[in-house]
Amino acid sequence: MSDIAGQAGVSVSTVSKVLNGRSDVSAETRAKVQRLLGLNGYTAPGRQEYTGGLVEFVINELDSPWAVELIRGAEEVVQRAGMGLVVSAVHGRSRLARQWLDALANRGSLGAILVLSELSPAQERELRRLGLPFAVVHPAADPGPDVPSVGATNWPGGFVATRHLLDLGHRRIAMIGGPPQRLSARARLDGYRAALEESGIAFDQELVRHGDFGHELAYHHALDMLGLPDPPTAVFAGSDHQSLGTYRALRDRGLRAPEDVSVVGFDDLPFAEWVTPRLTTVRQPLAEMTAVAARMVLQRIAGEELETTRVELATKLVVRESTGPRR
Known part of the structure; x- marks a missing residue:
């Protein structure tokens, strides 16, 4: 000693x-x-x-391929640095978030990567009081210039997904988005609207539904819109899980993708390659996002200054079999 x-x-x-x-x-x-x-x-x-030493990884839920991809990116960077990653799920509950903060202090962890629906002012103050470097991934709201954060280009992603459907001749394009209070969900919706406006197509509120990025609510929203007197010929889903809900709604309506309705997702999770039809989706680099956040945290642990506190990684449209020309 x-x-x-x-x-x-x-x-x-x-x-x-x-x-x-x-x-x-x-x-x-x-x-x-x-x-x-x-x-x-x-x-x-x-x-x-x-x-x-240890780095914390805190996320709302662990029961999805989305979470697995995020953890994978952070784990690779942290382990290469000779450190361990401690994963905690708080399920959006303030009580569990409080328990995590208490456990963090007792573990003596060196930093934290946060994938939370919301980082409360109280949580941020506690992290700063502990002197713990942290970075937020996929921030639900604008985190401010003094909070290191990593996101994806959601507006361009929403735009290119809608543009792809427009180029295929679709004009009745529905969107099933995420929670409107989430920054990423609003940006994807804004990209969708911008692509419609650029093509001279009026925004139709009847063709927009807000979900929770999960498949169950998306299923009910898709069923509802497919039952309209003038139903959509294409659906842009705000997540790959919402695309799964849309697939099920199509089956229950006796319809097929892309023959009757084209479907575009968002995320490009591993199952997008294996569903039938293979899903056209917007890829966001989930593992790379948490890898960047991990490197930010390690830099701060080492006492180094960050070049920037806000990083946005590019999204990309991946065209597969779930989209086709309007019939």
Whole structure:
């Protein structure tokens, strides 16, 4: 402990606090001490696997391929740095979020990657009080210039998806979006509207429904719109899961994609290649988004300044078999 304290330029008691997982050590000092412990072949009790320390990954839900892709990107970066990733699901409940913050302080983690529907002011204040570097992925609202965040180009994604359907001759294009309070959902809807307006097609509120990015509500919305007197010939779904709900609604109406109704999704999750028909969708680089967020957090842990606090990664239309010309 004396050797490590000398190399780190801290007291022996500070090294002891790091070894025992105490929370009253700054993230920068903790990172320096743990890095030196690893370089010198020492390990903290109960943490033999991760001599470089722990990074938290907090997400609302874990039960989807979307979550798996996000975790995969962060895990690769964190493990390459010789650190461990601790995954927590809060299910959108403030009580669980409070428990996670308490556990984080006790674990002595060095940083956090947050994929939350909302980062409350109280949570942000607590993270800053703990001196814990963090980055937000897919922020639900504008996080502000002082909060590191990573997102995707949702407006261009919504635009190119709708433009693709317009180019195929469709004019009655429905959209099943996400929660209107979510930044990403609003941007995709705005891209959809812009593509319609560019083509001289009036925006029709009857053809727009707001969901939760899940398949169940999307199924009911799609059923409703397919039953209109003048139903849509194409559907732009705000997520791949919403596309699955749309597929089921088509089957229940005795319709097929793309022969009767074209369908475009958003995300390009692995199952998009395996459903029938294979799903045309807008790819957002989920794993790369959390990888960028992880690198941001590691930079801050090392005491380095970020070049920018806001990163947006490009989306891309992937054309498969679920879209075709209007008939």
